[in-house]
Amino acid sequence: MVVALVKTLSLKEFLEIPETKPASEYIHNQIVQKPMPKGRHIRLQVRLCQEINLKVEEPKTAYAFPELRCNFNDHSIVPDIAVFLWEHIPFLADGEIPDNFNIAPDWIIEILSPDQNANKVIGKILHSIQHGSKLGWLLDADDQSVLVFRPNQQLVLMTNSDRLPVLENIFLELTVNDIFNWLKMS
Numbered sequence: 001m002v003v004a005l006v007k008t009l010s011l012k013e014f015l016e017i018p019e020t021k022p023a024s025e026y027i028h029n030q031i032v033q034k035p036m037p038k039g040r041h042i043r044l045q046v047r048l049c050q051e052i053n054l055k056v057e058e059p060k061t062a063y064a065f066p067e068l069r070c071n072f073n074d075h076s077i078v079p080d081i082a083v084f085l086w087e088h089i090p091f092l093a094d095g096e097i098p099d100n101f102n103i104a105p106d107w108i109i110e111i112l113s114p115d116q117n118a119n120k121v122i123g124k125i126l127h128s129i130q131h132g133s134k135l136g137w138l139l140d141a142d143d144q145s146v147l148v149f150r151p152n153q154q155l156v157l158m159t160n161s162d163r164l165p166v167l168e169n170i171f172l173e174l175t176v177n178d179i180f181n182w183l184k185m186s
Helices: 011-016 039-056 118-130 176-181
Strands: 002-004 024-027 030-033 062-066 070-072 075-077 081-085 107-112 135-140 145-149 156-159
Touching: 011 024, 011 075, 024 118, 039 062, 039 081, 039 107, 039 176, 075 118, 107 118, 118 135, 118 145, 145 176
Parallel strands: 107 135
Antiparallel strands: 002 030, 024 030, 024 075, 062 081, 070 075, 081 107, 135 145, 145 156
């Protein structure tokens, strides 16, 4: 992660700065630019969003958004995947999706990139859990594991054929192997 040293900005001032590519986040009064996603990261992100949305969009249970900016508790983060329960999506009066989500996702999913600091990503997930997220996953493609976060519970490291937990009322059965087997495309 690249940390840009600038004068202290408020969240409101940060949100007025033009977007960057890859996205920048506002964490603990610092602007942190996310690393450029690479092949494995993109494959896991796209496929996981597809699998989740296949199960949750039609019954209007939830929706998985890739790279959605979420502003809450004086932070502005862009999770790799932010899953919101349908009743928590802040729809506009006409039923459209808003541009701004000012709440923590119900389920935050991060995919660790080789050039990312694991503790900073873990800190982002923990902050989300402390401010309303009910579930967090940290996928590590290098060791093919998933670290699972839940409020008021000990972290759990899942590997191989471990079945991953999902939010209540989401009928999705995935093992750690299922997810990392998506990397084998030939």
